[in-house]
Amino acid sequence: MAALLSRVYTAFSPPTVEKKSDAIKIGILGAARTAPLSLITPAKSHPEVIVQVIAARDHSRAEAFAKKHGIPEFKTSYQEVLDDPNIDAVFIPLPNSLHFEWSLRAIRAGKHVLLEKPATANAIEASILFSQPELSKPGGPVLLEAFHNRFHPSIRAFRSLINPAEVEHVHTDCMVPWVLADKNGIEFNYDLAGGSIAHIGTYTFTLLRLIFDAEPEECLSCETRTFGDGIHDRCDKSSKVSFRFPNGGIGEGTSTLWGPLLWKPSEARVTHRQVVVPDNTLPSDQEKLLTRQVTLHGFMQAFIWHRIDVKDSYVIRNKVDGQPVKTWVESKSQKVYSYKDAGAEFANVPGEDWWMSYRYQLEEFVNRVKGRRTQTWIGAEDSINLMKMVDMAYEKSGLGLRPTSSFG
Known part of the structure; x- marks a missing residue:
């Protein structure tokens, strides 16, 4: 029991480490209630990650979220984050229907993307998103669907x-x-x-x-x-x-x-x-x-x-x-x-018993962005095929596919 309590306590209150000079600066699109667990807390113990900015369409909500979680900047426009040359990557925990649009916008802006699952609303969107030419260019943006577990x-x-x-x-x-x-x-x-x-x-x-x-x-x-x-x-x-x-x-x-x-x-x-x-x-x-x-x-x-x-x-x-x-x-x-x-x-793979799955995920995201080897990765084909499976289920259920975005 003592080990469990210690592990859980440390996971939610991890040691804060000194950030490296080339740390990846991440912006969060949307003040989602899942963001602290998914990124903000795991980032505290990662020397190569800085959560730099939070964007929310409501000014007071963005400001309150930034102050509560110690985020240096806040903005009231998602596009402002994408236009900021100091931001290297974005985390997108928006509603499912907005994943496609804002991932496309981020990729086209040259930002790496950690995208909350599911990557898109359906397989049509997934096929378009993961086939963006920028993703296949050497040194181009990294896109990861965040299946943390x-x-x-x-x-x-x-x-x-x-x-x-x-x-x-x-x-x-x-x-x-x-x-x-x-x-x-x-x-x-x-x-x-x-x-x-x-x-x-x-x-x-x-x-x-x-x-x-x-x-x-x-x-x-x-x-x-x-x-x-x-x-x-x-x-x-x-x-x-x-x-x-x-x-x-x-x-x-x-x-x-x-x-x-x-x-x-x-x-x-x-x-x-x-x-x-x-x-x-x-x-x-x-x-x-x-x-x-x-x-x-x-x-x-x-x-x-x-x-x-x-x-x-x-x-x-x-x-x-x-x-x-x-x-x-x-x-x-x-x-x-x-x-x-x-x-x-x-034995030589980084990790502590208190690391959340989100922390392991962040480790691999950074490794891929930095051009290093990864132990685990979720590639484009994996994400596209998952959405095909979701579509199969919704078609069989009679509820129908989730609607496709009009953004192009």
């Missing part, structure tokens, strides 16, 4: 325990208690590309693709629930989506922005097909079989708590009649808060 070392350890070709079924789920959501907020505004799938459902979708190491061939079903009030009817407050992947495996993603008060940690549970395991100690008329289940509890905020469980179920059976001779289960669990915990090969 993908950067935590627990994901790397979890994935190493899975054989994608043998995955038979995957269950993923994540939730937000209803008291933390606003029925009339951006999450449930169709014009702002709202909906449970578009928000936290994307976390489950990206994990499914990572686990299967493939893109889904078909959306088999998409069950959604809305408020049914005639106002929010095109925005799902909860969803359960099922996909078929190329190896025949089924992946399910369940999400809700209107969950119960009793919070449940997010979960990814992977069941492999039963496979024959070579064992030279067995008689020739017997064979040994293995069914592996790997579960990651707490993939959303792994720095607070998570656990990776591996359950290997063995059977020794007769080859002729298939009758079991012996059965047993071997189980193990692990927690991976830093790359040092992930194995000897990662």
Whole structure:
């Protein structure tokens, strides 16, 4: 318990380090309530990041946000930030419907972009955004879709325990208690590309693709629930989506922005097909079989708590009649808060057990901007394919795609 409290306390109150002379100066577009967790707090412990300016369309809100979070400058126009030659990069935590426009504007202004997920409202926008010519130029802008949880070392350890070709079924789920959501907020505004799938459902979708190491061939079903009030009817407050992947495996993603008060940690549970395991100690008329289940509890905020469980179920059976001779289960669990915990090969990879996934993400963003090697990255194809998956789900649900921006 003491270790947990120390880790969480340090994560939210990290040591403030001296900034290097060539630190990346970042501007935030929008005084979003997620910005402190996503960028401002992680930046305190990064010597190459300075959060220089916040822009909000309301003057008083911009000023108050800057003072509260110790940001040197504030502006009342997003474009002012993009026009500022002293700003190297921007973080965009705006409503989903504005991601496309302001990412395009930022890229064309030569700014690096850390873009809150989902990158766009739909796959049409994603295909246009990630194919911008500036992104392929040497020394050009870096664009990263901020799926923070993908950067935590627990994901790397979890994935190493899975054989994608043998995955038979995957269950993923994540939730937000209803008291933390606003029925009339951006999450449930169709014009702002709202909906449970578009928000936290994307976390489950990206994990499914990572686990299967493939893109889904078909959306088999998409069950959604809305408020049914005639106002929010095109925005799902909860969803359960099922996909078929190329190896025949089924992946399910369940999400809700209107969950119960009793919070449940997010979960990814992977069941492999039963496979024959070579064992030279067995008689020739017997064979040994293995069914592996790997579960990651707490993939959303792994720095607070998570656990990776591996359950290997063995059977020794007769080859002729298939009758079991012996059965047993071997189980193990692990927690991976830093790359040092992930194995000897990662011993020199930076990271502390108190680093949030946002801090690991920021590390990689800076590395890419500085032209250094990255351990984890989410590339253009990855982001485009994720939005295709989101579109598949919304088409299957009958709620329809989130609207495409008119900005060009």
